[in-house]
Amino acid sequence: MEKLSNLITLVGILMASPAQATSLHDAISNNDFKGFKAILASEKDKLLELRDELGRTPLLYSTQLNRVEMAKILIENGADVNARDAKHDTPYLYAGAEGKNEILAMTLEKGADLKSTNRYGGTALIPAAEKGHLETVKMLLKTKINVNHINRLGWTALLEAVILSDGGETHQKIIQELIKGGADVNIADKEGVTPLQHAQRRNYTKIVEILKAAGAR
Incomplete structure (x- = not known):
């Protein structure tokens, strides 16, 4: 099951459009809320799970930067709180490990996998x-x-x-x-x-x- 999950993650990374992934991730990086909403509104279904070069979805990247409002919008629009990156982190696991409690609470409400583990098996x-x-x-x-x-x-x-x-x-x-x-x-x-x-x-x-x-x- 874990190998299948890793394969799905890899396929997701390879299928991502670099330009789209970069634009949304850049908006998150720059805390450009207006741009973020505009980009997401344009093609929400295609953008939610796009990965950057490290395999991070917009939600995971928002979690890492503690962009709470951006994370909230992504989760409300169906972003996967259990989507893994290349390091085996997920929005839920990262929020828990780093004490991002506002985002952690949202992931718990939206089906965080309590049995999921990080790269150390924790x-x-x-x-x-x-x-x-x-x-x-x-x-x-x-x-x-x-x-x-x-x-x-x-x-x-x-x-x-x-x-x-x-x-x-x-x-x-x-x-x-x-x-x-x-x-x-x-x-x-x-x-x-x-x-x-x-x-x-x-x-x-x-x-x-x-x-x-x-x-x-």
Whole structure:
């Protein structure tokens, strides 16, 4: 299924008209709202899923630049919130990973695939937790996303919130949210090291306390 999805993405990139893709992407890049609407109105059905040289649809590009109003118009007109680029990102996955919460909310309302994964095999929740996007984590935990999903590195969102953080207050809160959301505090990494052991090795005293209180070993 993944190979078929990649093939469809490649075909979409090859079929895109470079001039059309460039004009719409340029309007997004320049935050030219008037031009954006004019271009989209001319041939909406042909333009929504056109790709640039990196395989990004207008919606994904709008998401990356946090052009909220442009993203809203594209989504309202039927843009695919799960369309992948050459890096395996989608508007939904990118919004989640980078804390673009306004756009994330719109993708969730329009059928975001909660089981979809990025190039590291992680759901949107994992990078959101790692990068310290507390409100994003809260939003995602209100969905049916798998809080204990393990990526190709062998890490859950909880493990990444420990291993790749500074142990500060934001990540402490994220870890608490993950635990409230059902995170298994004893899922270890590929080497058998648990979140508690990682926190102890880094002298993250507060996180150690949080994990122990939740039954971590």
